[in-house]
Amino acid sequence: MTRRILVLPGDGIGPEITAQATRVLEACQTLGLDAEIEQGLVGGSAYDAHGVPLPDETLDKARSADAILLGAVGGPKWDRIEDLSKRPEKGLLGLRKELGLFGNLRPAILYPQLAEASTLKPEVVSGLDIMIVRELTGGIYFGQPRGIEERDGQRVGFNTYVYSESEIERIGRVAFEMARKRNGKLCSVDKANVLEVTILWREVMDRLAAEYPDVELSHMYVDNAAMQLVRAPRQFDVVVTGNMFGDILSDAAAMLTGSIGMLPSASLNERGQGMYEPCHGSAPDIAGQNLANPLATILSVAMMLRYSLDEADLAARIEAAVGKVLDDGLRTADIASEGKRRVSTSEMGDAVLAALS
Numbered sequence: 001m002t003r004r005i006l007v008l009p010g011d012g013i014g015p016e017i018t019a020q021a022t023r024v025l026e027a028c029q030t031l032g033l034d035a036e037i038e039q040g041l042v043g044g045s046a047y048d049a050h051g052v053p054l055p056d057e058t059l060d061k062a063r064s065a066d067a068i069l070l071g072a073v074g075g076p077k078w079d080r081i082e083d084l085s086k087r088p089e090k091g092l093l094g095l096r097k098e099l100g101l102f103g104n105l106r107p108a109i110l111y112p113q114l115a116e117a118s119t120l121k122p123e124v125v126s127g128l129d130i131m132i133v134r135e136l137t138g139g140i141y142f143g144q145p146r147g148i149e150e151r152d153g154q155r156v157g158f159n160t161y162v163y164s165e166s167e168i169e170r171i172g173r174v175a176f177e178m179a180r181k182r183n184g185k186l187c188s189v190d191k192a193n194v195l196e197v198t199i200l201w202r203e204v205m206d207r208l209a210a211e212y213p214d215v216e217l218s219h220m221y222v223d224n225a226a227m228q229l230v231r232a233p234r235q236f237d238v239v240v241t242g243n244m245f246g247d248i249l250s251d252a253a254a255m256l257t258g259s260i261g262m263l264p265s266a267s268l269n270e271r272g273q274g275m276y277e278p279c280h281g282s283a284p285d286i287a288g289q290n291l292a293n294p295l296a297t298i299l300s301v302a303m304m305l306r307y308s309l310d311e312a313d314l315a316a317r318i319e320a321a322v323g324k325v326l327d328d329g330l331r332t333a334d335i336a337s338e339g340k341r342r343v344s345t346s347e348m349g350d351a352v353l354a355a356l357s
């Protein structure tokens, strides 16, 4: 059956990195992937064309796609749009919410070839392989009420941090299942010493643990987790946490792998439909210069093949191709080190393609 893949390049470096990832997808077509690829607008580029960051046409295409590949959204050009609902980031959040993509997998893996590129000592990060499971459609990102309003003669801004038991249980199950398939260790990160919502989070995780006796559950406060990630990151196997803590901790984990340009992600719903995107943003500082690292996006294609398209072999081939180009010493600027060959975004794409065939 022909699968449908929707590519949403977005803004900033989005078009440059998705162009390389699309070439990899096309190579997969010649290697047997039965899929059609179409494109759509999201974020600032959609706002410029249609006045909204998530046009109906894009949402319709996304609903009927088996998988979506997204580059990145946002940038200074759109940071002053007064109506917050029209900001590029709302396009991304809208897609996540509308498609019910609650389960965000962010694997931080250190390719051994990049031990030098990490800002941490090789002995601290070598062999690093962490899976961050981030809840993606709830928490403070979506809680109501929210807003900025006049109170007692001054403006106040407010958001609501809320999780229901069912939302916690749903992401908890994703994490326990993941830990079961890996090394059987799950660390749930919260702020249960201060926030009621995470007292409930902890309770639900403890309750679930009884159903997964083969998984060793631990709890950690988020401030300590941030410190431990930098101090001794290999203590972690699977980490499960809410939307905002997961956003922050995954950027920190990304840097352990050498660069945020290396960290892919999958966002899954209950039907197995998925959106795949690098964890980084639109990198306005390097956009349009053919400098960005496309590997996080290419590795997101591998996750797409594995999690939504049932093509684990092709996924493994892409990951092996990325390993090979790193072995060959090719490096974009963000992962550059002495004695290695500096390449552009498109040259990195060329090299992955060559290693694939």
Ligand code: NAD
Pocket (backbone or CB within 6 Å): 013, 071, 072, 073, 074, 075, 076, 089, 092, 260, 261, 277, 278, 279, 280, 281, 282, 283, 284, 285, 286, 291, 292, 293, 294, 296, 334
């Ligand atoms: P960012 O991730 O875009 O950039 C942070 C730093 O990392 C920059 O110095 C950038 O050059 C570098 N970087 C990021 N990706 C890289 C890559 N592939 N190769 C090499 N270097 C890379 O974060 P930011 O600067 O805080 O945000 C910029 C814009 O992106 C904002 O509008 C923000 O809202 C948006 N954003 C979007 C997403 C997304 O679409 N998923 C994620 C994060 C931020």
Ligand code: IPM
Pocket (backbone or CB within 6 Å): 074, 089, 092, 093, 247, 279, 281
């Ligand atoms: C990410 C991004 C998004 C988030 C923004 C752009 C809405 O930082 O995907 O990590 O906060 O989830």
Ligand code: MN
Pocket (backbone or CB within 6 Å): 247, 248, 251, 279
């Ligand atoms: Mn983020």
